[in-house]
Amino acid sequence: MAAPRDIQLGDVMAALREDHRNFAVLLELVTEEATAARQGRDPDFELLADIMHYMSGYSDAIHHPAENRVYELLAHSRAEDALGLGRVEADHRELTAMTREFRNLCDAGKSGAALLRKRFVDMADAYVERLVEHMAWEEQELFPRADRLVLESVEVAVVAANDPVFGPKPEATFDRLLERLREEVDWR
Ligand SMILES: [Fe+2]
Numbered sequence: 001m002a003a004p005r006d007i008q009l010g011d012v013m014a015a016l017r018e019d020h021r022n023f024a025v026l027l028e029l030v031t032e033e034a035t036a037a038r039q040g041r042d043p044d045f046e047l048l049a050d051i052m053h054y055m056s057g058y059s060d061a062i063h064h065p066a067e068n069r070v071y072e073l074l075a076h077s078r079a080e081d082a083l084g085l086g087r088v089e090a091d092h093r094e095l096t097a098m099t100r101e102f103r104n105l106c107d108a109g110k111s112g113a114a115l116l117r118k119r120f121v122d123m124a125d126a127y128v129e130r131l132v133e134h135m136a137w138e139e140q141e142l143f144p145r146a147d148r149l150v151l152e153s154v155e156v157a158v159v160a161a162n163d164p165v166f167g168p169k170p171e172a173t174f175d176r177l178l179e180r181l182r183e184e185v186d187w188r
């Protein structure tokens with residue numbers, strides 16, 4: 001993985017917000033597949049596995065660590081900026097565990113394993129709900145605090161990795177997802 005480098009906080013915040021918009025698109029797709037399963041249709045596990053591999057490889061490995069760097073800045077800023085930050089680490093840890101568990105289930109579905117439909121639907125719903133809640137909290141409570149520091153031209157050391165799905169050079173391993181995004185979503 002690339003080494004961290006100093007990036008202007010304003011650019012980091014713009015990237016984090018763009019990530020959230022992209023994640024919301026993917027969570028829509030997960031919700032659609034859960035709805036299909038609830039209606040008795042087979043979910044597209046190839047698509048779901050792509051989504052969950054992206055979430056573990058990009059969201060958990062790049063997005064959350066970048067946020068952690070920003071929150072460290074807040075923790076050392078004004079006392080009111082540090083409020084509630086103690087929850088972030090547990091949230092990120094929980095999300096990483098949920099991502100891994102749901103990714104494994106989608107991988108099993110992709111390789112043709114017999115899965116209980118209810119187990120898939122419950123896990124998909126719980127994952128979407130938890131991540132939506134986490135992102136809303138960050139956008140409403142935490143990101144605005146960081147915006148204030150942007151005015152002070154702070155830099156933050158983050159790994160600026162290529163986004164393998166939404167970046168300029170999508171990776172072929174995410175073919176099924178890229179195809180679905182081109183079909184259904186007006187994203188580029
Ligand atoms: Fe986060």
Ligand SMILES: [Fe+2]
Pocket residue numbers: 016020063067135138
């Ligand atoms: Fe986030």
